[in-house]
Amino acid sequence: MRVNFTVNGRQQEADDVWEGESLLYVLRERMGLPGSKNACEQGECGSCTVRLDGVPVCSCLVAAGQVEGREVVTVEGLADFAKQRAEHGCATRACGTSLQDAQQWEAGPQHSQTGEGAELSPIQQAFIDAGAVQCGFCTPGLLVAADELLERNAEPSDADIREALSGNLCRCTGYEKILDAVRLAAARQEEAV
């Protein structure tokens, strides 16, 4: 089947999709967006977390066909998404991407191989600064989930952070530095306001 949906503000089309294929498979294998990770395919680990019409979901549990006509944000689009939110007060479907914006979308400037100079969202920068990244396999999903938390709760308590991220497994860090990163991003967000 053919599936049409918006990914990171850009209209996308996937052909020859099997009924059994997940959104995660289509993103990774058909759209060249491998940032969302596959670690359990059961919705237990959260490594494949994306926003679907603004709601964080495990993309491994979403059948690709269910996404027809909807909006998806992945880790690859998180920086742009956060930037738009900061500039327009909203980056979710509620305010939408204008047709003009969508048509003018292009991939970010090709950074050097290091990625240095890339424009990052506050939560992405905080993950680097706080040491919340080790192997990094859980990082994309955690970033999408943490960004969504900060969107709806600018000053989360530790218990709020733990609750919001409880669907995302990390095997490397023991979570302490992930908590640090979310606190740091919240504090920087507060300063910036």
Next chain:
Amino acid sequence: MPQNTPVATAPAGTPTSISQGSRTKGGIGESTLRPDGTLKVTGEFAYSSDMWHEDMLWGHTLRSTVAHAEIKSIDVSEALATPGVYAVLTYDDLPTEVKNYGLEIQDTPVLAHGKVRHHGEPVALVAADHPETARRAAAKIKIEYVELPLITDEASATAPDAVLVHEGRADHHIGHVPHPNILHRQPIVRGNADEAAERADVIVKGDYTFGMQDQAFLGPESGLAVPSEDGGVELYVATQWLHSDLRQIAPVLGLPEEKVRMTLSGVGGAFGGREDLSMQIHACLLALRTGKPVKIVYNRFESFFGHVHRHPAKLHYEHGATRDGKLTHMKCRIVLDGGAYASASPAVVGNAASLSVGPYVLDDVDIEALALYSNNPPCGAMRGFGAVQACFAYEAQMDKLAAELDMDPVEFRQLNAMEQGTLMPTGQPVDSPAPVAELLRRVKARPLPPEQQWLAAGEEADVRALPGGLSNTTHGEGVVRGVGYAVGIKNVGFSEGFDDYSTARVRMEVVGGEPVVTVHTAMAEVGQGGVTVHAQIARTELGVAQVTIRPADTQVGSAGSTSASRQTYVTGGAVKHTCENVREKVLEIGRRRFGSYHPAWATAELRLEGGKVVTDGGEVLADLVDVLESEAVDLELEWRHRPTEAFDLVTGQGNGHVQYSFAAHRAVVEVDTELGLVKVIELAVAQDVGKALNPLSVVGQIQGGTTQGLGVAVMEEIIVDPKTAKVRNPSFTDYLIPTILDTPTIPVDVLELADDHAPYGLRGVGEAPTLSSTPAVLAAIRNATGLELNRTPVRPEHLTGT
């Protein structure tokens, strides 16, 4: 179907060099940030499962559904006829006489030959144009099994009529083991435990059980093999040791090692589970057979069968002590279940035996550790490597002894704590700081978290802070608190005479008017931050800001394994050593060019700092840009730590280890005694790291290791059905690892007492915190409940007796 048509283009996701500048000195001791951090937070960092090649096929492994059986027949015809399938391979298709592989003993079949020895053993391979096509085709392969009797524990392994897991063993351990189903046995005898026992006022005995833990790295086994024009293969893979893989892969393929070009792809965690091969040979076989790139990605279910686990263990301990609290003797017997294939079991046995005493002074010991061959899943390396199981048992013993003597458990440990100069049971002196008593003092001195913290936020109980959490099972009724302590000792580096070296290539040149250094090693960056540290070492030694880290591959010499807490020590040591030699070459060039201008070139100690050559007095002699001009200095050198020796097979004596690492934990738990639910409130840790090259990363390692120890204390266990030897919970739904809600605050206290034998005085960091975390949590649960709890992980029914 095209056969052996070469392909040439580089696949998507091929790793590239990573360059990192620094506005500060960016050298050792600073918490510089990961050079791969930006790529990892933007989703651009390519893991092995992200590799992609035009026209690539997907490989799938068919695994045995039974644990021990003869294979009467395999029929692949229907699978092969499936549209979209390019190849189906079985044992009969292996191209050379080398059909087995293994880390130490080559006992593991690439594909099963006439027999399977454990549940999930690879039997056949399929390559197809879609992963689902490959999976469905594999399901059409018909295998006729005739089941054989099962070896599942020590009793069945050594019974008079026991079937042999491996017939006709010819490995180097068979001569000293009491039974062919015992893979390796290491006794250690020192002093006279029987005589010393007569001095004991109290004797404490215990039998302990340690469950099978999984590494549960988040990035499943995966990789891409691309056939190349010269008949060789390019292999992109996530591993812990490229050159060890290479040595095992090439002979099976019938290729010289230089035709198997390996590149480390992004690694999603390892923890020991990537020491053994998984899909490497399989992907290469399929690629060479079809002439197409082949990608294999395990799903989580398969990953549980795709790598070895931590050895489950049965441990018997006897300790004695005098009334005034001095240990008199220790006897122990540690039985590790190695499962169907050897993997790293012999080395795990050596560790379990030599570290079985713990960080204590004990002159009279009688120790035996062994690993079984069985039909259970193969076990091998996991963070802590044999020291973890022992620590769980000896720390339980320490608490029992303290209780018998009516002493404080921390004071009792401190009274018997080893220090620099103490002899190990192997007779080897501990010749660097061993601040065991001090680490315990530090965790004990920390203020305890407030009682009833679930009420901290207001009148209403915050269930998130209670056992059971959001399941809302209690508001504090039936909840009791406990506090427990533990301390452990782990060796660093490969032991028992292994030639444990690393190689580093370092190049210094001027690029764009700036001196830059390129570091190239084969070190597997698995998340630990080795790449960060290499850049720091290069800056410290060569005084530059800009460092480029080349991808790890087999075009440079071996860096050894990212295991045994050794990489910063050994590959870090190799980078330091090579940088020192590059510096000498640079200074030679400087002397040649500028020596006549300033006497200090000949007389002073010279350093490279801030892009300049400076004297030890701080006088600038020249800019590196002017010294080097268009010349590059480029060296590739090996570096080894001091040698070790094998343990005597009868007495266990020998200078077997390189270095030791120590950590202590204090656990605070709350237990819902009615439901048997445990919440760990705080897990404080103190560790001596010798020198923290990157404090942020060091703390991250300590917290991560601590959490894996927490996991095996209260939730993590691979359940193997003793009747069938089948794995019952191969998924993240049924094998639980700690979430952020299960993981408490982990305050870390880092000591830096230099080990003068090691580069910068550093001590390997990664494993020690995994040891003492588990027994500390168990001690706290015992303290809360008064139960004996001789098994880990603790399950609710162990606490409620239901």
